[in-house]
Amino acid sequence: MQQFDKLYLLRRELLRKKLAKVEALHKWKVGSAGFQPARDAPKLAEAGAWHGRQGGLKRAAIKPPTAPNIPPPRPGATFTVPSAPFFDPTLLTCGLKTRFTWPHPPLVFAMSIARSTVQQLLATPADHLDREVLAKGWVRARRGNKYVQFIALNDGSCLANLQVVAAAEHFSDEALTGVANGAAVAVRGRLVASQGKGQAVEIQATEITLYGGADQETYPLQTKQHSLEFLREQAHLRPRTNTFGAVLRVRHALAYGIHKYFNDNGFYYVHTPIVTGSDAEGAGQMFRVTTLAPEHPPRTADGSVDYSEDFFGKATNLTVSGQLEAEIAAMALGKVYTFGPTFRAENSNTARHLAEFWMIEPEVAFNELPENMNLAEDFLRSLVRYALEHCAADLAFLAEHYDKDLLERLRFVADTDFERLTYTAAIEILKSAKKKFEFPVDWGTDLQSEHERYLVEQHFKKPVILTNYPKEIKAFYMKLDEDGRTVRAMDVLFPGIGEIIGGSQREEDLGKLKARMAEMHVPEEELWWYLELRKYGTAPHAGFGLGFERLVLFVTGMANIRDVIPFPRYPKNAAF
């Protein structure tokens, strides 16, 4: 009996599905013909926004049923469509009518009005004005009198604010309560040519909705300039300022430009690990990663911490460089780059260092030092050009407020060949310089900041690439020169920044690499896989590291690296 019931229900369900399918075949459909500009229906233009793909008009063709055994409809047949608001071009009326006579021209649907960004609204051509729009953002300033109020609206899409005009005839004082500096609002109204000076367009508001107010007694940001030090303590709110909006948009453009440059030039983006089991990357102090209890870690017989008990079964750290792993990828994919976070547990207290920063590390198989220099120079100049092209308004703002010569300097770097010379030649120049240095200049010691600055800012007056440093002051993996004294290293020095790129041709000879590791006390066991790259199919290759924030620092003209990353990490500071 039970089984019979089950079978009955199953057959009923199948029948229902079949009927639904037949019904669907007989249905008239409203096709989607894409979005059409307002010219298709001048009357409905009133209701739609011009901007973007949203909020506009949708023209939809009528599609009769197309099932194989159904004859095509005869002229005069009636049909129904879903009862959405639409515009009937044959009648020049709007409505919710659902019955039509075949054949029928396409219907025009008014889409619900959607938000436009301030950037889109400000870029509206003059012949597309006088339309209803919806903007959402944060109030930057409100001023006016009892007849008319002006609200500067910013939504982060660009530096500029949109002026919202709220006339007293539409808005009482109470209606604008809370619409003050810092508040989030939605504004509906007509986008028109501005009556005032200072902006091309403005919104004559018809409706202002307050999402969230901001208590004027306690809101930290005011309609005036704040010091960068103060804003550093307000890292959760500083993106709402002109300065940090501009910096963050430039930062984004540079990040995108980096991926674009490499993609356009046949590089593959490889993701190197953030947690690393090797502590021999040779680039500085590392942050330990562990799940062991800090108070009572397990200990071995000799009393040291027993990392075999740890999460990974060994001691692990945050990466200081993706270079060694990038070399693995380069020896397979040819041209690769990494772009990821990097960590240095060094007690560096300067305006050019962070404990957590982003680094770009290209690595190219078969490249030698000259090709490496060409890549670094072309890469940097392309990025500066990209920023000049895509961030004009933001860079102009930063130039005006922080660095008068910014645009001039960026254009200069974009257009000028870098000076290339060896470390040895640089030492000669410094020794014969009239300037007195605090630190002595001697072949074999690393150059001090003052020496680098002299070369870049006073002697050559342009970016400089220094090459062939003494082997003692450079990392173990750099290729030894024929003289056995220097290595094929290169540092790119920029005005105001100092070292922006450090790179080299890598040692591809297994024997020489092992000898260098022994000299510099780098344990071979840890890097057995790195050595195997030289054991199997070794080839010349080269690469470099670019500190992303140093690039942003240079392009924005900001003075402190803590102001070009949203949440800076530096000694004694990990707030936010």
Next chain:
RNA sequence: GCUUCCUUAGCUCAGCCGGUUAGAGCAUCUGACUGUUAAUCAGAGGGUCCCUGGUUCGAGCCCAGGAGGGAGCGCCA
């Protein structure tokens, strides 16, 4: 890690040789003003002078220690 400077109203800063009730601009609040745009004008409120101790008849100011911040240097990207 080293050197050096700074800490006074919500913000940016004055504050003389140690002297009576600590000031300005901006911001906030109230009012005025028919299109402002760093709006303007008038008025009002707003202070643990970073903290602790000391010197002194008397300390925002001098001394010692501590905390926080900036700049420069080192390490580097």
